[in-house]
Amino acid sequence: MKILLVNPNATASMTDKIAASARRVAGPGVEIIARTGEGSPASIEGHYDEAMSVPALLRHVREGEQEGVAGVVVACFDDPGIGACRELATGPVIGIAEAAMKAATMLATSFSVVTTLPRSVPVIEELARRYGVDHQCRKVRSASIPVLALEEEGSGAREKVRDEILRAIREDNCEAIVLGCAGMADLTDWLSRETGVPVIDGVTVALKFVEGLAAVSLGTSKICAYAQPNQK
Numbered sequence: 229m230k231i232l233l234v235n236p237n238a239t240a241s242m243t244d245k246i247a248a249s250a251r252r253v254a255g256p257g258v259e260i261i262a263r264t265g266e267g268s269p270a271s272i273e274g275h276y277d278e279a280m281s282v283p284a285l286l287r288h289v290r291e292g293e294q295e296g297v298a299g300v301v302v303a304c305f306d307d308p309g310i311g312a313c314r315e316l317a318t319g320p321v322i323g324i325a326e327a328a329m330k331a332a333t334m335l336a337t338s339f340s341v342v343t344t345l346p347r348s349v350p351v352i353e354e355l356a357r358r359y360g361v362d363h364q365c366r367k368v369r370s371a372s373i374p375v376l377a378l379e380e381e382g383s384g385a386r387e388k389v390r391d392e393i394l395r396a397i398r399e400d401n402c403e404a405i406v407l408g409c410a411g412m413a414d415l416t417d418w419l420s421r422e423t424g425v426p427v428i429d430g431v432t433v434a435l436k437f438v439e440g441l442a443a444v445s446l447g448t449s450k451i452c453a454y455a456q457p458n459q460k
């Protein structure tokens with residue numbers, strides 16, 4: 229089984245980190261094909277970056293379809309272009325925000341999200357509403373770090389994420405934490421140990437959801453909303 233994992237931003241080191249997290253949990257016989265959003269913004273921080281990341285993402289999904297991938301993980305917590313990707317794909321297409329937040333609702337009665345910058349907070353709050361989990365999402369918080377600080381050793385980014393998680397547990401009455409950035413994937417185990425609560429990373433959860441759905445031969449419905457784009 230081949231699964232396409234796309235980091236929609238243009239930072240290859242983040243793609244490598246995300247792919248390593250995914251490969252650590254991939255099942256036997258599952259090959260992860262990792263791709264970077266060449267020509268897209270170096271990081272996705274807000275609506276404009278998100279929009280600018282979709283063309284390269286769609287090119288990778290189209291290529292993956294031609295390569296016969298079983299499904300797609302969109303590894304950016306804005307879940308950019310999911311509907312458009314689903315129109316191109318036949319297998320499941322799952323964004324890490326939807327995967328992580330819905331997984332949180334299966335593990336706890338409440339969760340908070342910790343993302344990078346304040347400007348990403350309303351984007352994620354809207355996703356929680358769209359996915360119908362806003363009543364269980366206590367709060368979306370920001371660690372006030374640029375996305376790319378997560379790529380810099382010694383930046384203090386990981387400690388800021390940890391400290392914001394501890395504040396969430398104290399103040400939000402939440403029982404689980406969702407990591408609001410694909411670039412946090414490598415911090416998951418450390419953060420769980422440091423904080424004592426389930427810390428959910430959307431990259432690995434989305435991968436297992438795609439793997440599981442593909443394994444039972446379930447793919448994207450093509451009969452209406454996600455039918456192939458009309459030829460003009």
Ligand SMILES: O=C(O)C[C@H]1NC(=O)NC1=O
Binds near residue numbers: 237274344
């Ligand atoms: O908006 C964010 O902070 C998260 C989002 N940005 C990015 O480049 N990869 C992400 O997962």
